Amino acid sequence: MKYIDEFRNPQLATRLVAQIRREATRPVRLMEFCGGHTHAIFRFGLRQLLAGKVVLSSGPGCPVCVTAAADLDHAIALAGVPGVLLTTFGDMLRVPGSRGTLQDARAQGADVRLVYSPLDALKIARQHPQREVVFLGVGFETTAPGIAATLVQAQQESLTNFSVLSLHKLTPPAMRAILDAGEVALDGIIGPGHVSVITGSQAWQFLPRDYAIPCAVAGFEPLDLLSAISALVQASVTQTPTVTNSYGRSVRPAGNLVAQQLLERVFDVVPATWRGFGEIPASGLQLRAAFAAHDAALRFPLALTPVAEPPGCRCGEILRGVIQPPACGLFGRGCTPRHPIGPCMVSAEGACAAYFKYGIGVELKT
Amino acid sequence: MCLAIPTQIKSISKNHNAVVELGGVQREISLIMTPEAKVGDYVLIHTGYAINLMSDEEAQASLDAFAEIALIQGESIAAF
Numbered sequence: 361m362k363y364i365d366e367f368r369n370p371q372l373a374t375r376l377v378a379q380i381r382r383e384a385t386r387p388v389r390l391m392e393f394c395g396g397h398t399h400a401i402f403r404f405g406l407r408q409l410l411a412g413k414v415v416l417s418s419g420p421g422c423p424v425c426v427t428a429a430a431d432l433d434h435a436i437a438l439a440g441v442p443g444v445l446l447t448t449f450g451d452m453l454r455v456p457g458s459r460g461t462l463q464d465a466r467a468q469g470a471d472v473r474l475v476y477s478p479l480d481a482l483k484i485a486r487q488h489p490q491r492e493v494v495f496l497g498v499g500f501e502t503t504a505p506g507i508a509a510t511l512v513q514a515q516q517e518s519l520t521n522f523s524v525l526s527l528h529k530l531t532p533p534a535m536r537a538i539l540d541a542g543e544v545a546l547d548g549i550i551g552p553g554h555v556s557v558i559t560g561s562q563a564w565q566f567l568p569r570d571y572a573i574p575c576a577v578a579g580f581e582p583l584d585l586l587s588a589i590s591a592l593v594q595a596s597v598t599q600t601p602t603v604t605n606s607y608g609r610s611v612r613p614a615g616n617l618v619a620q621q622l623l624e625r626v627f628d629v630v631p632a633t634w635r636g637f638g639e640i641p642a643s644g645l646q647l648r649a650a651f652a653a654h655d656a657a658l659r660f661p662l663a664l665t666p667v668a669e670p671p672g673c674r675c676g677e678i679l680r681g682v683i684q685p686p687a688c689g690l691f692g693r694g695c696t697p698r699h700p701i702g703p704c705m706v707s708a709e710g711a712c713a714a715y716f717k718y719g720i721g722v723e724l725k726t
Numbered sequence: 727m728c729l730a731i732p733t734q735i736k737s738i739s740k741n742h743n744a745v746v747e748l749g750g751v752q753r754e755i756s757l758i759m760t761p762e763a764k765v766g767d768y769v770l771i772h773t774g775y776a777i778n779l780m781s782d783e784e785a786q787a788s789l790d791a792f793a794e795i796a797l798i799q800g801e802s803i804a805a806f
């Protein structure tokens with residue numbers, strides 16, 4: 361496929377690996393923010409190729425994983441409201457809240473439907489005017505503009521039976537939270553590629569400016585990741601922290617302005633609770649007053665109680681990059697993709713799911 | 727969740743909608759965030775929306791830079 365195959369050239373990848381290994385005169389510790397990067401790094405075997413020179417740790421870039429258990433409970437409770445038809449992306453279905461999953465709710469009779477796009481949810485709302493169609497809005501900057509565009513369309517069509525439970529989150533504040541906590545020593549950040557399509561690579565300027573840490577925005581093919589890692593190794597070794605855009609074919613410095621305007625028009629930036637972090641200031645998106653009629657949190661006020669994490673689950677520490685999945689006592693034992701206990705094992709972007717799928721650390725636990 | 731795939735626009739209809747082929751299946755997507763997109767352009771598709779226009783120039787610049795690294799290492803790669 362165009363823009364993919366040419367970025368998998370194995371000969372060029374070998375050269376880039378050789379260059380990184382030569383330039384890393386000491387081990388360089390990097391965090392890949394994005395769960396999609398964690399999976400790509402495993403899939404292409406990059407950890408092994410760079411072993412001893414580059415240490416890669418997973419970050420919080422998995423929207424499903426960072427959704428707080430109480431918010432999941434909220435979604436599950438919404439699915440149980442008479443007349444509600446809950447629509448969601450597929451990866452939310454099996455994530456455990458404190459009292460089961462959306463899949464369990466569906467088995468018990470709730471009308472929960474999977475959609476590929478929020479526009480599909482809008483279509484369902486048009487087809488079922490007698491039902492309250494709620495879309496579960498989960499995702500980072502990549503996903504939220506599409507939800508915003510869908511809400512604008514719902515408003516224009518006066519689709520009063522369509523609403524969104526907005527659990528959207530912003531990524532730079534979480535990156536700051538990790539660095540401010542000082543729990544992990546990092547020499548560089550691999551910036552999320554598709555978040556940066558929207559925000560622009562400029563959104564990461566605070567990393568060199570405020571933390572003296574370089575950031576390289578990367579795509580999801582081996583050459584994308586290797587060129588980003590190479591840039592970070594050079595910046596770290598020469599102590600010249602900057603933001604590098606290693607995903608130029610998709611990411612512009614200023615991002616997608618239309619998408620940014622949509623976010624601005626539909627959402628207010630508010631504090632949000634992240635699994636593993638607690639509340640992070642200015643890190644969530646809530647529907648603006650002008651869209652209150654489409655805000656599921658207002659339309660269906662439900663009493664929410666804070667809930668504890670599943671006992672033994674260390675997703676929180678994994679999301680903050682403090683430990684790697686095999687360090688969790690449940691990993692590969694009680695917690696597997698078939699029987700996940702925490703969200704990091706459920707989501708296709710979860711670090712535990714990536715480690716399990718590629719067999720890293722699993723052999724120790726069987 | 728942030729998965730997005732470069733896909734070519736086959737046709738554009740009214741209301742900023744376009745038809746693309748994803749994994750052998752024709753699908754309608756929205757071009758509302760990429761109003762400059764034309765038939766034949768490649769866009770990144772995420773949850774039913776095109777979120778950017780792929781830059782062929784930038785793609786080539788990256789590939790040229792990789793080739794240069796290979797060259798500096800004393801080995802020319804005639805891969806493209």
